Amino acid sequence: MRLSLIPREGISWVVRRVTFLLVLFAGAFGLFAGEGRVIKVLPEFIDLKGRASVSPSLYDRDAYQHQLRLHPARRSGIRYYTQWKVKPPVFGLVKLRLELRGAARGDLPRQKTLEQSITPGGRFSHWTTIELAGTDYREFGEVTAWRMTLWEGDQLLGEQKSFLW
Numbered sequence: 001m002r003l004s005l006i007p008r009e010g011i012s013w014v015v016r017r018v019t020f021l022l023v024l025f026a027g028a029f030g031l032f033a034g035e036g037r038v039i040k041v042l043p044e045f046i047d048l049k050g051r052a053s054v055s056p057s058l059y060d061r062d063a064y065q066h067q068l069r070l071h072p073a074r075r076s077g078i079r080y081y082t083q084w085k086v087k088p089p090v091f092g093l094v095k096l097r098l099e100l101r102g103a104a105r106g107d108l109p110r111q112k113t114l115e116q117s118i119t120p121g122g123r124f125s126h127w128t129t130i131e132l133a134g135t136d137y138r139e140f141g142e143v144t145a146w147r148m149t150l151w152e153g154d155q156l157l158g159e160q161k162s163f164l165w
Contacts, residue, residue, distance in 0.1 A: 035086070035087040035157065036084065036085055036086035036087060036094075036120070036150050036152065036157035036158055037084065037085055037150065037157065037158035038082060038083075038084050038096075038148050038149070038150050038158040038159055038160040039083040039084060039085060039125055039160075040082070040083040040160070041080055041081070041082050041083075041146075041148045041160045042080070042081040042082075043078055043079070043080050043081075043143075043146065044061075044065060044078070044079050044080075044081065045065060045068035045069065045075050045077070045078055045079075046075065046076050046077040046078065046079055046131070046133055047064075047068060047074055047075065047076060048074060048075075048076045050076065050133075051064075052064070052065070052079060053065075072142070075137075076133055076134065076137065077131055077132055077133025077134060077136075077137040078131070078132050078133070078137065078143060079129055079130070079131045079132075079133075080098055080129070080130045080131070080146070080148065081127060081128075081129055082096055082127065082128050082129070082130065082148055082160075083125050083126070083127050084096065084118070084125060084126060084127075084128065084150050084158070085120075085124070085125040085126070086120035086150070086152070086157065088120065088121075090120050090152060091152070091153075092152045092153030092155075093117060093152070093153060094117070094118050094119070094120050094150070094151065094152050095115050095116060095117045095118060095150075095151050096115065096116050096118055096128055096130060096148060096149070096150055096151075097113060097114070097115045097148070097149045097150075097151060098113070098114045098115070098116075098130045098146060098147075098148050099111070099112075099113050099146065099147045099148075099149070100112045100113070100114070100132065100140065100143050100145075100146050101143070101144055101145040101146070101164075101165070102140050102141045102142055102143055102144055103141050103142045103144055105141070109144070110140055110141060112132070112136075112140055114130050114132065116128060116130050130148075144164055145161075145162045145163075145164040145165045146161065146162045146165065147159060147160070147161035147162070147165045148160050148161070
């Protein structure tokens with residue numbers, strides 16, 4: 001005597017339907033989760049004339065950056081070149097957020113956050129520049145650690161951070 005309301009051959013049908021619906025809903029909710037990453041972050045000092053290098057040569061750029069690192073009085077700021085990528089579809093505002101920590105003055109280290117809205121598009125990566133210069137740079141002082149994050153709305157998509165973060 002069978003007490004089940006579903007015929008014995010119908011149980012596998014119900015299991016297949018439930019499994020199909022679970023996979024379908026999981027896929028639908030996965031579409032709303034953005035996919036992106038921060039590929040590379042290149043911090044470079046800026047001299048008093050707004051330059052990061054005196055010539056297009058990579059060797060000259062590295063040598064000039066070394067000179068700016070040794071002589072803080074010759075700097076007017078720091079620029080962060082960021083390579084990022086976001087795969088479509090994108091449903092919210094996309095932005096890069098740069099968080100900086102500086103040398104301590106008093107009890108706590110200095111902290112500053114800079115944000116830049118970006119427009120994703122295409123299959124390829126993009127470069128964006130975020131800069132801390134002028135009086136903001138002089139007031140902040142020496143940067144000891146940084147973290148670059150990529151956001152879609154309030155969802156974190158990717159990050160890169162310095163060794164000391």
